[in-house]
Amino acid sequence: MSLEAQIKRLLPGWLKEPAPDGDIVFSSRVRLARNINQISFPYHAGEVQLEEVIDQIGAALKSSSQFENFVLQRLDDMDQHDRVVLVEKYLVSLDLLKNPAHRGVVLNQDETVAIMLNEEDHLRIQSILPGLQLKKAWESAEQIDQLLEVKLDFAFDEEKGYLTTCPTNVGTGLRASVLVHLPALKMVGQVKKVLSVLPNVGLNVRGAYGEGTDSAGDLYQISNQVTLGLSEEEVIGKIVSVTKQVIDQERAARDALLANESRLQLENRVNRAYGLLTHSRLISSEETIKLLSDVLMGAVMNLIPKAEGQTVKELFFLIRPAILQKLIGRELSPGERDHYRAAVIREHLATSSK
């Protein structure tokens, strides 16, 4: 299989176009936490109970033609690389991998739905879409939830709502998030200021790479803090409206960078980053993330003649250790990774159709 064919196979299915506001928003995710009545929460459940969860889900999937294209995979049937690939595609959490026995994941064909089985809760129904499509992601998750609820007896309290392992998830069981790319706000020195107000309106922010509000790739995840006391519509609506404000501020910062002399400096910066990515023979993960951030902004702003935003976004995934090693087809030492990472970047950037 050619490298490009392997790449197509290993890219997250959900990472495709069209992606509304995709110049700034990487992805929109919704997760619903659900548990089945009469079965202990996973951390207290025995093997038999955990298997009971998997069996019930399996039966529910078979009961509806709507689940025709959904596949249930047991984690103990997969090798560790394939499991980590799921994490790197944003389909499951690292927590799910801690103890693969009696754990599983249900995926639909285009990987826009991923249901984790026996992670912190019996079910974590996740929907993920490219760009700012949080409402659509929520509708998708809710549809799956309703289809499953026909067959499964979810733990629900009239007053509290859905019952979950962790009290912070009680209520709607909803966690919604968007992943935004804010390189211009970083460059003009305003990213901390812009993001610092989000906790005041009940939203969390964290860097996708690194700690706290710092992020090497200028990628930040914005999500809701609480699930109790707000309707799903209110939670989704708030994140969307705040994200739109952040988008506006990032766009204003990009416009400011295009004005006067700073335009040339910006073109210089993003094109140099592209030149390095298309010519390196050895590159570390840290340097790659930094350069990809510059190149992504340059590509979506049409400042780099040959670079396409979609191709650059894909590289954020292809350079991750497990995906990279699957691409190359074997275990790689850290030194080898720097070499093959550079090769994959060059190969993939060369496919830009621009």
Add this chain to the structure above:
Amino acid sequence: MSLEAQIKRLLPGWLKEPAPDGDIVFSSRVRLARNINQISFPYHAGEVQLEEVIDQIGAALKSSSQFENFVLQRLDDMDQHDRVVLVEKYLVSLDLLKNPAHRGVVLNQDETVAIMLNEEDHLRIQSILPGLQLKKAWESAEQIDQLLEVKLDFAFDEEKGYLTTCPTNVGTGLRASVLVHLPALKMVGQVKKVLSVLPNVGLNVRGAYGEGTDSAGDLYQISNQVTLGLSEEEVIGKIVSVTKQVIDQERAARDALLANESRLQLENRVNRAYGLLTHSRLISSEETIKLLSDVLMGAVMNLIPKAEGQTVKELFFLIRPAILQKLIGRELSPGERDHYRAAVIREHLATSSK
């Protein structure tokens, strides 16, 4: 006129192929100092005497069909930019420009011969060829010398030889030099050691950019120290044989860099330099020289798929301030130079026919 047409016009005529040992040797130069009897040396000569020199040369040039393609230009007929372009092409010295009145230069059509008039001596007959062709350059200068001697009465002492303004030039009046590119010796930390022995055998070394034995572009000029007591053949022979030893050591260092893991690091370094040069929108002169040095080595070692050594060598000239400003057609501020320098580099590297 297109930029590429302008570039062709402004490149030094002598910088062409074939250039023997051109992977390491940029150029071979020979200069003969001559003065005319009965006329004071230039620094002590009055206007009438300086003009007398120019007149005598002009008449001598007209007397032989061998000088058909030679042109005498008065410096006071040229603007300052055009004069500096001659310096940047290695055709005349900066000293000649100090007082342009009553100074001149004679050039042949392909700029392999440049005779300075009324610099330190009445005539400085220079021959310059690409690569290691010192003997051929000397033969060319000697041929010009002999043709001129038929018409001009050169100051000559049976014991001392040719008389010159500066005592260090008395004798043969010969100064011979080669410009060598030694990036691999620099990388393996041996360049100072290799070059430090040259003064012991009567040769001078200096960095072409920067001071002493340090050179940002890894370009070093090797020349003879004295002109008295050695025949022309001996001087030329010594420089050629020492240069060949230096070439062997540089080639050995390049081979060492190609071995084992260091090959990948070398490919990484030279290709990154190429990526930056082909993508920068702003670049300083200092950074350019450093990157060009890496790219030149990578090109002649066939480590950079699209880069051609000849094109890279040409860039060492095209980025010089006066040539750059002639290319763009107007005076440029230092900031503008960084911008246009980057543009010329991109444009010219794109013409590589590889």
